[in-house]
Amino acid sequence: MKVSAAFPLDKIAKPLLKWFRAGARSLPWRDDPQPYYVWVSEIMLQQTRVAAVMPYFARFIAALPDVRALASVDDDALMKLWEGLGYYSRARNLKKAAALIVEKHDGKIPRDFDELLSLPGVGRYTAGAIASIAYGERVPAVDGNVLRVVSRLTASREDILRDATKRVVEGDLAAVMPKEAGQFNQAMMELGALVCLPRAARCEECPLSSLCRAHAEGLESDLPVKAPKKERRVEDRTVLLIERNGRFAVAKRPKRGLLADLWEFPNLPGEKKRAEILALCKYAGLSPKSVRRMKAARHIFTHIEWQLTGWHIRLADDAEVIREKFAAYGTSPLPPLTWATTEELSDAYSIPTAFKAYMPAS
């Protein structure tokens, strides 16, 4: 299989680079493409838009200016810097990779594609982006934007969600990679992000329109081909905002799995009614001062959707909360409860966005 059979991909570099140089967006990691900046930005940009990444990137670099600082950062401080960006395993992998870079490469990010690929959290796209943008290596960096652009340029009907298709596109681009590899890769991504848009390609603004097969054949909106995704599993959960003496109960999630090692409010599977919450309190030996339903919320992960119900349970200041009693009721998590003020919740604990609807106002 060759995605771009007989397509003159070698013709795209010149007009593409001219277009990119004339109007490339100024981005901090682009204006100063040192390897550490390129790496951190590329990890942040996985699943997150440029505009949302900008303030996080600035904050992250100010707090952790180099690989050694990242390798030795405290886990909670790291999670706090990442709070709100989602997909927290990205941050954990950054730290693990930084430790490896310090240990094996004396703190210098490797330039070799395969060495980069061996780092935690670095896939083929990210390895290609770092090697080409930071070091000028002539390797491709194929993300979803690039796949869409190539698929349309070549009018390919291969499923771009298949790994095999991606490998073929990588091979085709590697074969025509100009010496300005970093700029070429960024230009392809930028074209996909700003012009060759998923729903409505802006072909009239495209520097490659005279070469593009999809445009010539009017196939822009039919391409790329993507096999249908599996449906998300929908789960109901009930979040308990338990307040005692002006503090709120939080606990750390398990070290593995969804939202691993982050802080959360105790929560139970299913949508619990008032009578069930009162029964739980009674079982736990508690007589709440008030039990108030909070607004419903929804949080979407890649494969799961949480539909959330919340209950604010206000306890007497001296109430004794025995976590085993809650655990027996199926609450997550099992680890000990910690009591935090509203200031501590916002400044010191990394509460994932999934629970943000239940954050008490400070």
Ligand code: SF4
């Ligand atoms: S001409 Fe249109 S479809 Fe083709 S690459 Fe450009 S924007 Fe995409």
